[in-house]
Amino acid sequence: MHRPVLHRPALTRIRQVCSSPRARAVVGVLALLAVTTFAPDRDGAVAQPTADGEDGGAGRNVAAASPAARRTGDGAQDGPAPPVGTRDSHPEVQHVLGLPPTASTSRGGPSAGSLEGGVPFPLQAEGAHFNPRRDARARYGTVELVQALLRAGAAVHARHGGELVVNDLSLISGGPIAHHGSHQGGRDVDVLFYTLTAEGEPRPSVGAPLDLAGRGVDFQDLSVAADDVPVQLDVVRTWAFVEALLSDPDAWVQRMFVARHLRQRLLRHGRRAGASRAVLRxxxxxxxQPGYPHDDHFHIRVFCSVDDLAAGCRDSGPMPPWHRARLASAGATPRMAGPERLRAPITTAAEARRAAGPMHPDVRAWLDARDAWMRPPAGPGVCR
Ligand SMILES: [Zn+2]
Known part of the structure; x- marks a missing residue:
């Protein structure tokens, strides 16, 4: 049986206007202006001076939302959902979904690791694709992580339409990777939030920072006001992604780095939507929220698998009791990474701002407002 045509992701790719070197440079500045140096936070997530800042523009999604998503806007769908992650017609996806978890091995920790047998995140799958604006060499992950993302993207697509946009994972053999302090062992990935227009219509995801109301602006060229497009968090689809990922027994999610206010917004929606207590918890x-606010994307990290632990994979903290219990039931014990050396390039806010060039006043005002959630006080939703 074929999937309903309605649910096929649109294959048309829209070339974004942000293509000049200067325009590419400016997009990183959004992430930079509130910080002057980039130190790793205690969780090993690193303030990502260019790449994750670049997500605002260089990471712009260019794939259209599915026709179904465009039409309904609220997740309504006709016809039964196909079994998730099993019927993808893309050969690359079928191949990846068929791999045994032992086909890849992550060694070392997130910030001093390597990857063997890593699999590339597909350029196009059912409800998910690697962001074509990112370097395709940075799309390798463990079999477990790539499969989990594919399943979650397909689940959201089946329920609501829309496309998960996946940014950097790791290089083919892992190790140090430009613009990231971690992302070394195929167990880290950046994904964009699902995005709506200001009017609430689905639109391609964009790495625009989102404010306390879940709203942002796709500024495109920061010096030009005329091309600014207001956007907002698509809380329905983004929560559906969270729910799919966290209820997947084979997705061993350790961390989802995300700004505290967006975490709260997602939790509020999940409670209202009747999500299970287990998933909410x-x-x-x-x-x-780590040191870098992650108001424009999730950074997701998965634990070492049991076979990777035996091969030298090492988890960074935290090691929660529920994961200890999971390992124990699989006959394994936690193995923790030692202190890891930060290899991320250091870019100062001043340098980034110089590279960005002129900004129109709305951009400057928006960046000033961003201070409100840059450094939340310790407490729930802030990484310890
Ligand atoms: Zn990241």
Missing amino acids: RFEQVAC
Whole structure:
């Protein structure tokens, strides 16, 4: 049986206007202006001076939302959902979904690791794709992580339409990777939030920072006001992604780095939508805001698998009791990474701002407002 045509992701790709070197440079500045140096936070997530800042523009999603998503806007769908992650017609996806978890091996920790047998995140799958604006060499992950993302993207697509946009994972053999302090062992990935227009219509995801109301602006060229497009968090689809990922028994999610206010917004929606207590609780446990605010994307990290632990994979903290119990039942014990050396390039806010060039006044005002959630006080939703 074929999937309903309505649910096929649109294959048309829209070339974004942000293509000049200067325009590419400016997009990083959004992430930079509130910080002057980039130190790793205690969770090993690193303030990502260019790449994750670049997500605002260089990471712009260019795939259209599915026709179904465009038409309904609220997740309504006709016809039964196909079994998730099993019927994808893309050969690359079928191949990846068929791999045994032992086909890849992550060694070392997130910030001093390597990857063997890593699999590339597909350029196009059912409800998910690697962001074509990112370097395709940075799309390798463990079999477990790539499969989990594919399943979650397909689940959201089946329920609501829309496309998960996946940014950097790791290089083919892992190790140091430009613009990231971690992302070394195929167990880290950045994904964009699902996005709506200001009017609430689905639109391609964009790495625009989102404010306390879940709203942002796709500024495109920061010096030009005329091309600014207001956007907002698509809380329905983004929560559906969280729910799919965290209820997947084979997705061993350790962390979802995300700004505290977006975490709260997602939790509020999940409670209202009747999400299971187990999923809500797990999201509370794994989601937190590290030093870099992550108001424009999730950074997701998965634990070492049992076979990777035996091969030298090492988890960074935290090691929660529920994961210890999971390992124990699989006959394994936690193995923790030692202190890891930060290899992320250091870019100062001043340098980034110089590279960005002129900004129109709305951009400057928006960046000033961003201070409100840059450094939340310690407490729930803030990584310890
Ligand atoms: Zn990241």
